[in-house]
Amino acid sequence: MEFRVLGPVQCRTGARPLKLAGPRQERILAALLLGADRVVSVSRLVDVVWGEDPPATAIRQIRNLTTALKRALVAEGSGEDVLTAEGPGFVLRPPVFDLRSFEEHASRGEFREALACWHGPALSGLDSPVLRGEADELDERRLSVVERCLDEEISAGEDRVAELKALVAEHPFREAFAGLLMRALHQQGRQADALNAYRQVQTRLVEELGIDPGPQLRELYERILRDEPEYGKARCFLPYDVPDFTGREAEIRRLSDAVRLGRPVVLDGMAGVGKTSLAVHAAHRLAADFPDGQLFVDLHGHSPGREPLPPEAALEALLGQLDVPASRLPGGVDRRAELWRTRTAGRSLLVVLDNAAGAEQLRPLLPGSATVALVVTGRRRLAAVDGAASISLEVLPDEQASVLFAAASGRPDAGVAALCGNLPLAIRIAAARLQHRPQWTVETLAERLGSEHDRLAELKVAGRDVAAAFALSYQELDADRQRMFRLLGRNPGTDIGVPAAAALAGVSESEAERLLEDLLDAHLLRQPSLGRYSFHDLIAEHARNAASDEESAPALGRLLDHYREGGGDGWYAAERANLVAVTRHAFDAGHDDHAWRIAENTAARLRESGRLDELLAVARTGVAAARRIGDPHTIQRSLADLTLAYWENGRLAEGMRCAMERLEVVRASADRAAEATALSRAGALHGMLGHYPEAIRFYREGLAAARGTDDPETTATLWINLSNVQETLGLLDEALASARRSVELREDPRNTVLSSAQLGLVLARLGRFEEAFEVTARSIGSARELGYLFGEAWSLVDHADALLLAHRPDEAREHAERACGILARLNHPLLLTMAANSLGTACLALGEATASLARHRLALETAKRIGYRLQEARALAGIGHARAALGEEADAEFRAARDHYAAMGLSAKPLTAVT
Numbered sequence: 063m064e065f066r067v068l069g070p071v072q073c074r075t076g077a078r079p080l081k082l083a084g085p086r087q088e089r090i091l092a093a094l095l096l097g098a099d100r101v102v103s104v105s106r107l108v109d110v111v112w113g114e115d116p117p118a119t120a121i122r123q124i125r126n127l128t129t130a131l132k133r134a135l136v137a138e139g140s141g142e143d144v145l146t147a148e149g150p151g152f153v154l155r156p157p158v159f160d161l162r163s164f165e166e167h168a169s170r171g172e173f174r175e176a177l178a179c180w181h182g183p184a185l186s187g188l189d190s191p192v193l194r195g196e197a198d199e200l201d202e203r204r205l206s207v208v209e210r211c212l213d214e215e216i217s218a219g220e221d222r223v224a225e226l227k228a229l230v231a232e233h234p235f236r237e238a239f240a241g242l243l244m245r246a247l248h249q250q251g252r253q254a255d256a257l258n259a260y261r262q263v264q265t266r267l268v269e270e271l272g273i274d275p276g277p278q279l280r281e282l283y284e285r286i287l288r289d290e291p292e293y294g295k296a297r298c299f300l301p302y303d304v305p306d307f308t309g310r311e312a313e314i315r316r317l318s319d320a321v322r323l324g325r326p327v328v329l330d331g332m333a334g335v336g337k338t339s340l341a342v343h344a345a346h347r348l349a350a351d352f353p354d355g356q357l358f359v360d361l362h363g364h365s366p367g368r369e370p371l372p373p374e375a376a377l378e379a380l381l382g383q384l385d386v387p388a389s390r391l392p393g394g395v396d397r398r399a400e401l402w403r404t405r406t407a408g409r410s411l412l413v414v415l416d417n418a419a420g421a422e423q424l425r426p427l428l429p430g431s432a433t434v435a436l437v438v439t440g441r442r443r444l445a446a447v448d449g450a451a452s453i454s455l456e457v458l459p460d461e462q463a464s465v466l467f468a469a470a471s472g473r474p475d476a477g478v479a480a481l482c483g484n485l486p487l488a489i490r491i492a493a494a495r496l497q498h499r500p501q502w503t504v505e506t507l508a509e510r511l512g513s514e515h516d517r518l519a520e521l522k523v524a525g526r527d528v529a530a531a532f533a534l535s536y537q538e539l540d541a542d543r544q545r546m547f548r549l550l551g552r553n554p555g556t557d558i559g560v561p562a563a564a565a566l567a568g569v570s571e572s573e574a575e576r577l578l579e580d581l582l583d584a585h586l587l588r589q590p591s592l593g594r595y596s597f598h599d600l601i602a603e604h605a606r607n608a609a610s611d612e613e614s615a616p617a618l619g620r621l622l623d624h625y626r627e628g629g630g631d632g633w634y635a636a637e638r639a640n641l642v643a644v645t646r647h648a649f650d651a652g653h654d655d656h657a658w659r660i661a662e663n664t665a666a667r668l669r670e671s672g673r674l675d676e677l678l679a680v681a682r683t684g685v686a687a688a689r690r691i692g693d694p695h696t697i698q699r700s701l702a703d704l705t706l707a708y709w710e711n712g713r714l715a716e717g718m719r720c721a722m723e724r725l726e727v728v729r730a731s732a733d734r735a736a737e738a739t740a741l742s743r744a745g746a747l748h749g750m751l752g753h754y755p756e757a758i759r760f761y762r763e764g765l766a767a768a769r770g771t772d773d774p775e776t777t778a779t780l781w782i783n784l785s786n787v788q789e790t791l792g793l794l795d796e797a798l799a800s801a802r803r804s805v806e807l808r809e810d811p812r813n814t815v816l817s818s819a820q821l822g823l824v825l826a827r828l829g830r831f832e833e834a835f836e837v838t839a840r841s842i843g844s845a846r847e848l849g850y851l852f853g854e855a856w857s858l859v860d861h862a863d864a865l866l867l868a869h870r871p872d873e874a875r876e877h878a879e880r881a882c883g884i885l886a887r888l889n890h891p892l893l894l895t896m897a898a899n900s901l902g903t904a905c906l907a908l909g910e911a912t913a914s915l916a917r918h919r920l921a922l923e924t925a926k927r928i929g930y931r932l933q934e935a936r937a938l939a940g941i942g943h944a945r946a947a948l949g950e951e952a953d954a955e956f957r958a959a960r961d962h963y964a965a966m967g968l969s970a971k972p973l974t975a976v977t
Contacts, residue, residue: 063138065156067095068164068200069181071188073135080138086111087127089190094145094154095161096196103151110192128152161200164207171351173211180204209238210410214353216246223247230259234266237279244279248286256286272909299358299383300414301338303346306469309462310340313453317344317437320451321412322351326428326436330443331455334487337439338416340455345414345437352412352435357383359427363419363440370419373426374675377402380413380427388673388889390920393712393927395426403430411435421446457484471496476504481511491601494584495538536608539584545613546577547586550597551605552614553621554647555640557596562637565624566617594636622648622656626663634667642676645683657687658700665703671889674711681707694731698724698740705743709750710891712928718747738768738776742783749787752931752966757787778807782817789824790932790968797824815845815853819860826864834864855884855893862900871907878904895925895933902940911947918944935962 066072071092073080082088093110094102107128108120117123132145145154156162160179167176184200185193208229212222226243233239240263247256260275260283267273274280317340320327329337342358349356359379361371371379377398378391384405392398406413406429418424418440425446429436438444443452458466463479466486471478471493478496482488496507536547549566550558558566564574578595581587586605587595597605625644628634634641641664648657661684668677681704688700701724708717721744728736741764748757761784768777785800801821808814822838825831838861845854858881865874878901885894902917918940925934942955 063135063144063156064158064160065095065098065154066160066181067092068160068179068184068204070186071095073138075138080134083127083130083134085189086123087131088188089193090124090127090131091154092185092188092190092193094152095156095159096193097154098159098162099153099155101148101151101153106151110190113191164204168207168210171214173207173214176207177204177211205233205236209242210353212242212246216242216249217353219249221246221250223250230263234263235271237263237276240275241279241282244282244286253286253289257283260286273913297383298349298356300345300349300356301342301358303343304339306466307339307343308466308469309458310336310343310455313340313455314344314347316451316453317341318348321348321435321437324432324435326438326447326450328444328447328450328452329437329439329455330441330452334485335455335457336486337441337455339486341414341416341437341439345412348412348435352410354409354411355383356412356414358414358416359383360416361418361423363417363423370423372675373423374398376415376423376427378675381405387886390923392923399426402427406434407431408433413437415439417441418444420444458486458489460484463489466490467493470494471504473504477508478504478511481508491586499538536586536604539581543577543580543584546574547581547605548609549614549617550581550587550595551602551607551609552618554618554643555637556643557590557594557640559593559595559636561629562621562624562640563595566621568617568620618647618651619653622653622660626656626659628660628663631667634664635671638664638668638671638673638676642680645680649683649687654687654690658684658691658696661687662699662703665707669706669710674707674889678704678707678711694727695733695736698727698731698733698736701727702739702743705747709747710928712891714747714751714929718744718751721747734767735771735773735776738764738771738773738780741767742776742780745780745787746783749783749790749932750928750930752962754787754791754967758784761787774807775810775813778804778813778817781807782820785820785824789820789827794824794828798828811844811848812850812853815841815848815850816856818844819853819857823860823864826867829867831864831868835861835868838864851884851888852890852893855881855888855890855897858884859893859897859900862897862904866900866903866907869907871904875901875904875908891924891928892930895921895928895930895937898924899933899936899940902937902944906940906944906947909947911944915941915944915948931962931966932968935959935966935968938962 064074066074070079071088073091082091089110090107093107097106104121104124107124108116111124111127112120128145128147132143135145136143144156145152160181164176164179167173167179183197184204185197188197212226215222223243223246226239226246229236229239230243240259244256244259247253247259260279263279264275267275275283317327317329329341331337345356345358357380359371359376361376363370373395377395378388381391381398381402382388386401386405392401408431410433411429412435413429415424415427415436415438418438420440420442421444424438424444428447436447436450438447438450443454444450457463458479460480463482463484463486464475467475467479467482467489470490473496478492479489482492492507492511496502496504536544539547546563546567550563553562553566555562560571560575560578563578564571567574567577569577578587582589582595586601587597590596622644625637625641629637641660645657645661645664648654648660661680665677665681665684668674668680681700684700685697685704688696691697701720705717705720705724708714708720721740725737725740725744728740741760745757745760745764748754748760761780764780765777765784768780771777781800781804785797785804788794788797788800798821801817801824804817805814805821808817818837818841822834822836822841825834825837838857841857842854842861845851845857858877862874862878862881865871865877878897881897882894882901885897898917898921902914902921905911905917906914918937921933922937922941925931925937936959938955939959942952942959945952945955
């Protein structure tokens with residue numbers, strides 16, 4: 063007996079459907095099937111049959127109709143009782159059910175089999191408003207499976223153009239089908255047809271809905287326009303899979319079987335046993351089963367010289383691989399974990415978490431969806447993953463170890479693998495030595511290994527010290543390479559570039575590169591990216607133990623000098639992670655002058671790149687070092703960095719305390735220029751918190767302190783900050799005068815851009831639009847000439863607001879969108895809130911209420927996270943206007959916005975209703 067809801071609602075025996083007693087019984091059968099194997103209450107059945115107007119006899123009729131259906135089913139099924147009365151209702155247990163079959167096939171990736179379960183639209187022919195929504199959900203699930211099926215088939219090179227053309231015609235506003243058609247056409251070499259398919263859907267969306275295609279379709283169009291061949295494939299972040307991977311077939315089968323059954327897998331074992339290699343190799347084999355992508359993060363649970371990766375940082379890496387920009391990341395591990403689970407829900411992903419430290423680190427990283435396969439590696443057994451298949455790796459069996467040595471060295475084994483304790487890492491290092499010494503025999507290598515007895519406790523296997531492989535590799539180096547190897551072992555960073563290695567060793571850069579490349583050839587170093595070198599964690603420990611304090615102390619001094627001198631923006635980007643570690647090392651080693659100077663230089667770059675967690679850590683170290691130095695000037699400069707770090711992280715109360723401490727220090731030192739700068743920052747924090755009278759007082763005091771100092775830029779900054787507050791309070795004539803003073807004082811072209819943009823916005827608020835547009839457009843142009851992205855975004859936002867005031871929302875949207883794009887790349891949440899609010903206001907003025915709502919919600923999320931009170935109020939008001947335009951209830955948002963404005967002493971007008 064077969065039951066169907068994926069098409070007409072039916073019960074069938076063979077080719078013959080059971081004749082139902084009218085539409086009411088058909089509705090009852092549909093409701094029972096949609097709740098299959100669960101109790102469906104009589105009240106639910108009443109709603110399904112009659113909706114909001116049931117007759118007085120509804121319950122009796124339901125019971126009569128259901129009892130009659132039960133009798134018919136028993137007769138049809140030759141006595142099988144599939145419908146029973148239980149508790150407050152009835153339970154139908156269908157032995158064969160098309161919806162169940164559909165879901166089972168889809169879960170196994172058998173998409174064509176799943177789609178064959180359908181015989182028309184869900185619940186077709188059924189007239190029940192109550193069930194219409196569930197029917198729509200089923201139809202949407204079918205379309206989602208169609209998308210996944212075609213995506214997989216196109217990726218496999220199959221021709222699905224004709225099928226997709228029909229689907230696009232049937233669903234003209236479903237962008238996913240349009241994208242698949244574009245991919246299918248481009249795959250056949252029909253680039254022009256693929257681009258034309260995009261233009262057709264773009265025209266339909268604009269003319270009939272008044273919207274543009276979404277970002278994914280636009281990105282696909284751009285990639286096809288550039289004729290990129292990999293436009294349709296999911297991103298893979300798995301490391302390289304070694305071509306001579308050997309053995310482990312039983313473990314790979316266990317891992318693969320567990321993953322395909324939906325179970326997480328935890329690999330544990332001693333250091334160097336090959337956990338990562340096995341996980342990566344198996345993940346590459348399974349990659350095709352996970353079309354939404356394969357993610358990988360090294361958690362550094364047992365990486366010598368560095369702390370395990372905090373869950374917040376690991377979640378940032380994982381979400382970044384899912385294209386979540388850093389500007390959208392919430393603070394705190396709980397909120398990031400919630401976003402991680404939300405973003406992975408229902409997606410077919412394979413996630414490899416390598417080198418886990420323990421349960422505390424791992425738990426926040428666990429996905430919440432059964433569609434996400436998880437493979438974890440760690441040295442210790444991990445009990446944090448419920449229901450996981452645990453696989454403990456031992457050293458390789460003798461035969462597999464010998465095969466690995468032969469594959470890696472190119473020569474048959476003669477006992478070397480056994481002398482390495484059958485440990486894969488040690489075998490590979492020994493084989494590499496042999497490859498680069500063609501005059502040696504395998505017996506020579508075995509004899510040398512047998513005579514070594516250096517210790518690495520975690521590599522002892524069956525009483526044999528397999529770390530001898532490391533010692534042999536080291537001893538075969540000449541004196542210069544041995545020295546470089548030893549010194550690299552004391553490098554506090556995670557990797558090293560050629561200039562830093564040259565400083566560490568006190569040699570030229572060309573000599574350093576030659577030594578590094580030789581160590582790379584010897585498999586004593588890895589090259590994670592061009593020009594960067596790092597150790598495997600076990601070899602790093604060996605190198606660290608080989609170095610003496612007497613030798614390494616002056617080398618580290620040279621390295622700290624190198625990092626203190628710094629470099630350009632590209633240098634800071636490449637050295638970011640190392641600079642954090644070097645700063646902490648300098649402080650711990652008592653090199654306080656190095657620590658605070660490196661911290662000061664690094665903090666500015668971390669702020670520009672949006673690395674907020676690292677910014678806070680570096681700034682705190684800088685302050686601690688400055689306090690030990692005791693120099694007031696050093697302390698106040700370090701406190702300035704820490705104030706900004708707290709601000710950027712949305713911790714405004716701590717930022718205010720830090721700013722006030724800095725103010726006390728500079729006042730005690732009678733440094734009027736520094737006092738003016740400190741007052742400016744304290745005023746800005748008050749402004750962020752919505753304390754406008756206090757902000758004005760600090761700015762006025764700052765201007766007084768700046769008199770007589772030779773610092774026009776600080777004075778100009780105070781004037782422009784004052785102008786911003788005056789503009790917010792509606793004191794437009796005063797704001798105009800302050801902005802003009804700021805522009806007149808500017809000497810730095812980049813700062814002139816910011817002051818000019820503010821001047822243009824004030825002019826627009828005064829209704830002097832032509833002057834305003836001339837000023838803001840000039841500001842945008844200057845920023846572009848200077849390559850000053852932040853200044854360009856700032857100017858674009860002010861220009862957009864000026865256009866909104868002049869009732870030119872179409873142009874305003876264009877400029878605000880460009881600003882949002884820049885700020886997302888810069889990860890600048892403060893200005894992003896302003897840009898998103900401006901974009902939301904423009905969208906609403908153009909009648910795009912849904913888009914407006916999305917932009918204002920982004921602004922609200924970011925403003926709340928960083929504590930920007932004014933933009934939070936503006937976002938709330940914008941959400942209220944957008945919801946009202948959509949016919950939704952918006953009183954709560956309007957009340958919240960009014961409360962925010964009232965708390966700031968504002969009239970709820972400044973930046974909300976610029977439509």
